[in-house]
Amino acid sequence: MTKKRTIDAYFGIPKAKKPRYSDTQVVTDGESASYSKHASYPFPIPHLPDALEAEISGSPAREARVIADQPDLDLLHFEPYISRSAARQLFEFLRSELPFYRVEYDIARGGIKTHIRTPRWTTVFGVDETARFEDIRSAASGLTADVLPLKDAPKGEVVDARTRKQIPVGKPNPKETPGQKGYKAIPRPIPYCLDLLRRSTEAVTGCNFNFCLVNYYASGADSISFHSDDERFLGSLPAIASFSLGAKRDFLMKHKPPKPESGETACNSTSQGSLKLPLLSGDMVLMRGKTQANWLHSIPKRSGKNEWDGGRINITFRQALVRGGTENYYQYNVGSGPVYKWNAAGQEMIPWIQPSRP
DNA sequence: CCCCTGGCAGCGCC
DNA sequence: AGGCGCTGCCAGGG
Numbered sequence: 107m108t109k110k111r112t113i114d115a116y117f118g119i120p121k122a123k124k125p126r127y128s129d130t131q132v133v134t135d136g137e138s139a140s141y142s143k144h145a146s147y148p149f150p151i152p153h154l155p156d157a158l159e160a161e162i163s164g165s166p167a168r169e170a171r172v173i174a175d176q177p178d179l180d181l182l183h184f185e186p187y188i189s190r191s192a193a194r195q196l197f198e199f200l201r202s203e204l205p206f207y208r209v210e211y212d213i214a215r216g217g218i219k220t221h222i223r224t225p226r227w228t229t230v231f232g233v234d235e236t237a238r239f240e241d242i243r244s245a246a247s248g249l250t251a252d253v254l255p256l257k258d259a260p261k262g263e264v265v266d267a268r269t270r271k272q273i274p275v276g277k278p279n280p281k282e283t284p285g286q287k288g289y290k291a292i293p294r295p296i297p298y299c300l301d302l303l304r305r306s307t308e309a310v311t312g313c314n315f316n317f318c319l320v321n322y323y324a325s326g327a328d329s330i331s332f333h334s335d336d337e338r339f340l341g342s343l344p345a346i347a348s349f350s351l352g353a354k355r356d357f358l359m360k361h362k363p364p365k366p367e368s369g370e371t372a373c374n375s376t377s378q379g380s381l382k383l384p385l386l387s388g389d390m391v392l393m394r395g396k397t398q399a400n401w402l403h404s405i406p407k408r409s410g411k412n413e414w415d416g417g418r419i420n421i422t423f424r425q426a427l428v429r430g431g432t433e434n435y436y437q438y439n440v441g442s443g444p445v446y447k448w449n450a451a452g453q454e455m456i457p458w459i460q461p462s463r464p
Numbered sequence: 465c466c467c468c469t470g471g472c473a474g475c476g477c478c
Numbered sequence: 479a480g481g482c483g484c485t486g487c488c489a490g491g492g
Contacts, residue, residue, distance in 0.1 A: 213479060222479055
């Protein structure tokens with residue numbers, strides 16, 4: 107007999123969801139491609155080509171395999187979720203079109219200040235559940251359309267989810283907005299090209315997601331060491347959907363060591379308490395239940411013939427419940443350094459310079 | 465067929 | 479947190 111918790115059980119409980127508008131304005135410049143534009147973006151982010159959009163909308167390509175054969179482990183592995191060819195196109199598209207960052211920061215390690223360069227390219231979109239993006243100008247009486255060409259105007263201010271009042275962003279000066287505590291970060295709405303995948307993932311998993319983190323591992327030299335996405339702001343039992351695009355990389359998981367005071371016996375066998383999933387382009391892993399609370403995961407470095415693998419993009423969707431989540435994600439995935447953009451000719455990320463305006 | 469060796473993965477320490 | 483250096487394993491070649 108198979109386990110009670112199957113993918114069929116998931117699909118068997120269809121969840122009625124309100125249709126939701128994209129948080130970004132749809133803009134079409136004549137016959138050229140349309141873009142997501144927003145004041146928080148360094149540059150407009152194009153929509154997907156129609157054919158690719160259609161293919162992603164038809165996902166998942168296959169049903170998922172449940173991996174829950176170890177204590178506190180609850181995974182769903184789609185092999186793949188996005189067809190291999192669509193995943194390859196999406197990889198190329200996102201690497202070319204998204205703004206990326208190389209976050210650096212200092213930590214004290216044994217009393218010694220150490221400079222950390224995160225060994226991966228990152229970018230992030232979204233805002234926690236206490237807020238949302240809303241076009242406050244459309245609610246105001248009619249002067250905007252004539253004054254500002256609507257086509258180029260950024261849309262979507264950050265507003266309180268409950269009161270729908272605007273929340274200041276970007277280290278707001280308390281004197282200018284008395285009595286209103288704003289965000290230090292400048293939250294960015296999820297662009298349409300990623301929101302499509304977010305909505306598909308919500309429909310398939312029955313989970314809600316308000317954040318999208320993107321990591322680009324340019325080669326085997328890029329990595330992330332063992333950690334859990336168990337931050338307080340995700341709540342207990344967080345569900346996180348993780349997509350792989352591009353090169354195959356190993357996804358390592360291991361059970362957290364037992365607390366010293368607890369009487370549990372450590373997992374000492376080699377196979378128990380750890381696993382390795384080779385993630386291929388288009389795969390999606392949903393980590394749910396007690397997984398984050400009890401397991402660590404990593405993408406280890408690869409060297410030699412595996413080092414120049416053409417690069418891998420990881421997209422994760424998750425739900426941050428409180429403001430601390432928004433501040434944390436922008437601090438550690440955007441930071442305060444320069445914006446980078448993919449340079450196809452040189453096959454590398456290069457600093458993006460704000461075009462000067464006459 | 466066996467042994468040697470290089471390369472790679474993994475781990476511990478800073 | 480990540481980099482580096484040490485070690486042990488494994489595959490492939492001689």
